[in-house]
Amino acid sequence: MSLFEVLTIIIPSTLLTAAPLIFTSLGGVFSERSGVVNIGLEGLMAVGAFTAAISTLGLERAGLGDASPWIAILIAAVAGGIFSLIHAVVSISFRADQTVSGVALNFLAAGLTIFLVKMIFDGKGQTPYISHNIDKISIPGLSKIPFIGPIFFQQVTYTSYLAILVSVFVWFIIFKTPFGLRLRSVGEHPAAADTLGINVSRMRYIGVALSGVFGGIGGAVYLVTITSNYSVTTIAGQGFLALAALVFGKWHPIGAMGASLFFGFAQALSITSQQIPYLDRLPSVIMLTAPYVLTLIVLTGFVGRAEAPKADGVPYIKGQR
Amino acid sequence: MSYAIEMRHIRKEFPGIVANDNITLQVEEGEIHALFGENGAGKSTLMNILFGLYQPDQGELYVHGKKAVINDPNDATRLGIGMVHQHFMLIDKFTVAENIILGREPKKHGLLDMAKAVKIVKELSEKYGLDVDPYQKVEDITVGMQQRVEILKTLYRGSDILIFDEPTAVLTPIEIKELIVIMKRLVSEGKSIILITHKLKEIFEACDRCTVIRRGKNIDTMSISETNPSDLASMMVGRKIHVQVNDAPYDPKEKVLEIEHLNVLDSRKVNVIKDLHLSVHGGEILGIAGVDGNGQTELIEAIAGLRKVKEGTIKLNGQDITNQKTRKIVEAGLGYIPEDRQKHGLVLDFTIGENMVLQTYYKKPYAESGVLKNKVITKKAEQLIQEFDIRTPSEKTLARSLSGGNQQKVIVAREVDRSPQLLIAAQPTRGLDIGAIEFIHGKLLDEKKKGKAVLLVSFELDEILHLSDRIAVIYEGNIIDIVNPKETDENELGLLMAGRKKGGAES
Numbered sequence: 007m008s009l010f011e012v013l014t015i016i017i018p019s020t021l022l023t024a025a026p027l028i029f030t031s032l033g034g035v036f037s038e039r040s041g042v043v044n045i046g047l048e049g050l051m052a053v054g055a056f057t058a059a060i061s062t063l064g065l066e067r068a069g070l071g072d073a074s075p076w077i078a079i080l081i082a083a084v085a086g087g088i089f090s091l092i093h094a095v096v097s098i099s100f101r102a103d104q105t106v107s108g109v110a111l112n113f114l115a116a117g118l119t120i121f122l123v124k125m126i127f128d129g130k131g132q133t134p135y136i137s138h139n140i141d142k143i144s145i146p147g148l149s150k151i152p153f154i155g156p157i158f159f160q161q162v163t164y165t166s167y168l169a170i171l172v173s174v175f176v177w178f179i180i181f182k183t184p185f186g187l188r189l190r191s192v193g194e195h196p197a198a199a200d201t202l203g204i205n206v207s208r209m210r211y212i213g214v215a216l217s218g219v220f221g222g223i224g225g226a227v228y229l230v231t232i233t234s235n236y237s238v239t240t241i242a243g244q245g246f247l248a249l250a251a252l253v254f255g256k257w258h259p260i261g262a263m264g265a266s267l268f269f270g271f272a273q274a275l276s277i278t279s280q281q282i283p284y285l286d287r288l289p290s291v292i293m294l295t296a297p298y299v300l301t302l303i304v305l306t307g308f309v310g311r312a313e314a315p316k317a318d319g320v321p322y323i324k325g326q327r
Numbered sequence: 328m329s330y331a332i333e334m335r336h337i338r339k340e341f342p343g344i345v346a347n348d349n350i351t352l353q354v355e356e357g358e359i360h361a362l363f364g365e366n367g368a369g370k371s372t373l374m375n376i377l378f379g380l381y382q383p384d385q386g387e388l389y390v391h392g393k394k395a396v397i398n399d400p401n402d403a404t405r406l407g408i409g410m411v412h413q414h415f416m417l418i419d420k421f422t423v424a425e426n427i428i429l430g431r432e433p434k435k436h437g438l439l440d441m442a443k444a445v446k447i448v449k450e451l452s453e454k455y456g457l458d459v460d461p462y463q464k465v466e467d468i469t470v471g472m473q474q475r476v477e478i479l480k481t482l483y484r485g486s487d488i489l490i491f492d493e494p495t496a497v498l499t500p501i502e503i504k505e506l507i508v509i510m511k512r513l514v515s516e517g518k519s520i521i522l523i524t525h526k527l528k529e530i531f532e533a534c535d536r537c538t539v540i541r542r543g544k545n546i547d548t549m550s551i552s553e554t555n556p557s558d559l560a561s562m563m564v565g566r567k568i569h570v571q572v573n574d575a576p577y578d579p580k581e582k583v584l585e586i587e588h589l590n591v592l593d594s595r596k597v598n599v600i601k602d603l604h605l606s607v608h609g610g611e612i613l614g615i616a617g618v619d620g621n622g623q624t625e626l627i628e629a630i631a632g633l634r635k636v637k638e639g640t641i642k643l644n645g646q647d648i649t650n651q652k653t654r655k656i657v658e659a660g661l662g663y664i665p666e667d668r669q670k671h672g673l674v675l676d677f678t679i680g681e682n683m684v685l686q687t688y689y690k691k692p693y694a695e696s697g698v699l700k701n702k703v704i705t706k707k708a709e710q711l712i713q714e715f716d717i718r719t720p721s722e723k724t725l726a727r728s729l730s731g732g733n734q735q736k737v738i739v740a741r742e743v744d745r746s747p748q749l750l751i752a753a754q755p756t757r758g759l760d761i762g763a764i765e766f767i768h769g770k771l772l773d774e775k776k777k778g779k780a781v782l783l784v785s786f787e788l789d790e791i792l793h794l795s796d797r798i799a800v801i802y803e804g805n806i807i808d809i810v811n812p813k814e815t816d817e818n819e820l821g822l823l824m825a826g827r828k829k830g831g832a833e834s
Contacts, residue, residue, distance in 0.1 A: 184432040184439055191418055191429050198416035201378075202430030202480075203401040316419070324380075 021166035024270025026228035028169035030248035031262035033220025040213025041193035045108025048245025049115030054225025056119035059236035075230035086222020094214040101321035132237030173263035193315035272297035329392025331519035337386035365760035409481025424461035500821040571768035580609035583780035589639035614795030622804035662747030675727040680708035732763030
C-alpha cells in the first residue's frame with residue numbers, strides 16, 4: 007500500500023472526526039475569552055447529540071428526508087444554547103465556582119439525556135438509529151483534482167469543511183469586530199471594561215450561550231456523521247478533547263481548529279489502523295487509547311506556558327478591588 | 328459663577344461606617360483642585376460617587392451648574408467626567424489604541440476600523456502632548472506611558488473634568504514632573520482636574536485649591552497660596568506632625584551584612600541580580616533607591632532565604648547565610664519587614680498574639696516540651712501592643728481585621744523586639760498615612776541609634792533621603808552608585824535611578 011493510499015484513508019477520516027471537536031472548541035473559545043471557564047463542553051455535546059438524534063428521528067417521520075439531519079443540527083444548537091444558560095446563571099449571576107458548575111453541567115447532561123431516552127423509548131438505553139445521516143460524499147469538481155482530490159475531497163462530509171470555514175469566521179468575529187474586542191476585554195480585565203461602559207455580565211452571558219450553541223452543534227455533528235444513535239457512551243470524552251484542543255490552541259480560534267485536527271488525526275489513526283500496513287499489527291488497545299495518550303503528551307510537553315485570558319475563571323464583582 | 332463640579336452635602340454609609348458625612352466639594356472651572364486626606368478618610372468613596380460607581384445616600388451633584396444624577400460610569404462619561412484610576416484600568420494584551428477606543432470603537436461596515444482608531448489616538452496625543460505609541464501592547468510600555476494611555480482614554484471620550492486618583496503612587500520622580508506638566512497643559516486647554524492625593528508636595532507643585540477631608544468629614548477648602556505644608560498636614564491628621572529626620576551622628580561600626588558577587592534569578596529564570604556587591608554596617612541606615620522592578624524584591628528575598636542564590640555569597644555577622652534555611656538566617660540575626668505585609672508579613676487569620684511569635688514560638692519561654700505557653704504569648708503580645716501603640720480591641724483580634732497601619736505596626740513590633748543585628752525594611756510605609764509613617768520612621772531610627780544595621784528599600788525618595796545615612800542606587804540588578812544623602816537631591820537620584828551615571832552619560 008502506497009503512502010498516497012494511506013493518505014486517502016487517513017485524511018478523510020481525520021476531517022470527519024475533527025469536525026465535532028472544531029465546533030465544540032470554538033464554543034470554548036467564546037466562553038473562555040469572555041472569562042468563563044467551561045468544563046461543561048462535554049455535557050453540551052451530549053445535549054447536542056441527544057437533541058440531534060430525537061430531532062432527526064422526528065423530522066424523518068415528518069417526511070423531511072435528507073434535510074432532517076441538517077435541521078436537527080440547528081435544533082441542537084438552540085438546545086445547547088439554552089442548556090448552557092444554566093452554567094451562565096450559576097457562574098455569572100451567582101458567581102459560583104466555574105469548574106464545579108461545569109462539572110455539574112456534565113453530570114446533569116448525562117443523566118438528563120439518558121433519562122429522556124428511557125422515557126421516550128420505553129426504557130431502552132439508546133435511541134434507534136437515524137436513517138438519514140450526513141453521508142460521506144465526493145465533492146463535485148474538487149474531488150477530480152489529481153492527487154489532492156482523492157486525499158482531501160473524496161469520502162468527506164460537508165460538515166468538516168463547514169467547521170473549518172466557521173473557525174475562520176469566528177477568528178474574524180473575535181479579532182476584527184467591536185463585539186470581539188469587547189468580549190476579549192471582559193475576559194482580560196472586566197473592571198476596566200466596566201468603567202468603559204461595557205456590560206460585563208451581558209458579554210459573559212453571550213460568551214457562554216455561544217459556547218452552548220457551538221457545543222450543541224459539535225455534539226449534533228458527531229451524531230449525524232459518526233454514531234447515528236444516542237446512548238450514554240456516545241459522547242465519551244469528546245468534550246474534554248475539545249477542551250484540550252482549546253488549551254492546546256491557546257484560546258485562539260485557528261489554534262483550536264488546528265489542535266482539533268490534530269486530535270482528529272489521532273482518532274483517525276485508531277479507527278483506520280486495521281487498514282494501514284504495520285499499524286494493523288499493533289494491539290487495538292494501543293490504537294484506541296492513542297488519542298488520549300497523545301493528548302496528554304501534547305498538553306504536558308508541547309504547549310509550553312499556556313496563556314489563558316487573564317480573568318478566565320474569575321467571577322466579576324462590581325466595585326471590588 | 329457656576330462650578331465645574333459641585334457635590335453638596337454628600338453622605339454615604341457602608342455597613343458599620345460612615346464613609347462620607349456631609350461632604351461638600353466645589354471645583355471651579357479650569358482649576359486643579361486637590362482632594363487631600365488620610366487613607367480611609369473617604370476620598371475614594373467621594374470620587375466613586377462622582378464617577379457613578381456608588382450612589383450617595385444623601386446629597387446632590389451639580390455638573391457645570393446643572394443638577395445631575397449619575398447612576399453608572401456611562402452617565403459620568405456622558406457628562407464629561409473622566410477618571411484616571413489609581414490601579415490602571417488597562418488590558419495588558421491589547422494595544423494602546425485598542426485600549427483607548429474600547430467601548431466606543433470607530434467602525435467601518437460594522438467592523439473595527441483600527442486605521443481610524445490609530446489616527447484619532449495620534450491626533451489626541453499631539454494635541455495634549457501625551458506621547459504614546461498606538462501600536463504597542465500595554466504590557467510592553469512603561470508605567471508612565473500607561474498612565475498617559477489612561478488620560479487619553481478619558482480625552483477620547485470627550486471628558487472635560489478629569490479625576491486623578493493618587494496618580495503619582497507608581498511613578499518615578501521624573502515621571503511625576505512630567506505628569507504635573509501634563510496636568511497644567513490640560514487645564515490650559517480648558518479642562519478641570521480633581522487630584523486625589525495624600526502627598527503634600529504634589530499639592531504645592533500642581534494645585535490651585537485644596538479640600539481637606541478627615542474621617543469622612545469636610546475640614547476645609549482653601550487656596551494653596553494661603554496655606555503651607557505643615558498646616559495642611561496637621562489639618563489632615565488632626566494633630567501636629569513631627570517629621571522624623573535622621574539627626575543622630577553617623578558612626579558606622581563593623582560590617583553586619585556583606586554581599587559579594589551576588590547573582591539571583593527571578594521567577595521567569597531571568598538573571599535579575601547581576602554580580603551585586605553591597606555591605607551594611609552597624610549603626611547605619613542604608614537606603615536602596617530604584618525604580619520598581621530593578622531587582623529590589625529579589626535582592627531582599629535572597630538575603631532572607633526566600634529565593635535561591637545562583638552565585639555569590641551573603642554574610643550576616645560574618646556567618647555565611649547563602650542559601651540557608653530562613654529559620655537559620657533569622658536566628659543568625661535577621662529582622663525582616665516584607666514588602667507585602669498581608670501576603671508575607673502576617674498570617675491574616677491568626678490573632679495578633681500568634682502573629683507576634685511567628686519566629687519564636689518554638690523556643691522558650693513561648694513553648695516548653697513542644698507545647699505552646701499561651702499565657703506567656705498573651706503577656707508578650709499585650710506588652711508589644713502597648714509599646715507600639717497598636718490600636719486593637721485585644722491581642723485576640725485577628726490580624727485581618729486591623730487597618731493597614733496597625734498591621735504594619737504588628738510586624739514592626741515583632742521584628743524590632745527580637746533585636747536583630749540586621750533589619751530589612753521593604754516599603755515599610757507603603758500606603759500608610761502621615762501618622763503611621765511618622766511612627767515607623769521613628770522606630771527605624773531607634774534601631775540605628777542602638778547600633779543595629781538597617782537596610783531600607785523604598786520607592787519613596789523622600790523617605791530614603793530623610794532616613795538614610797548612605798543611599799545605594801539599584802538599576803537593572805546592580806548597585807550603580809552609592810551617594811551621601813546630604814550631598815544629593817531628588818533630581819540626581821532620579822537620573823541615577825533611570826540608569827544615567829553622574830556626568831550625564833547613559834549607562
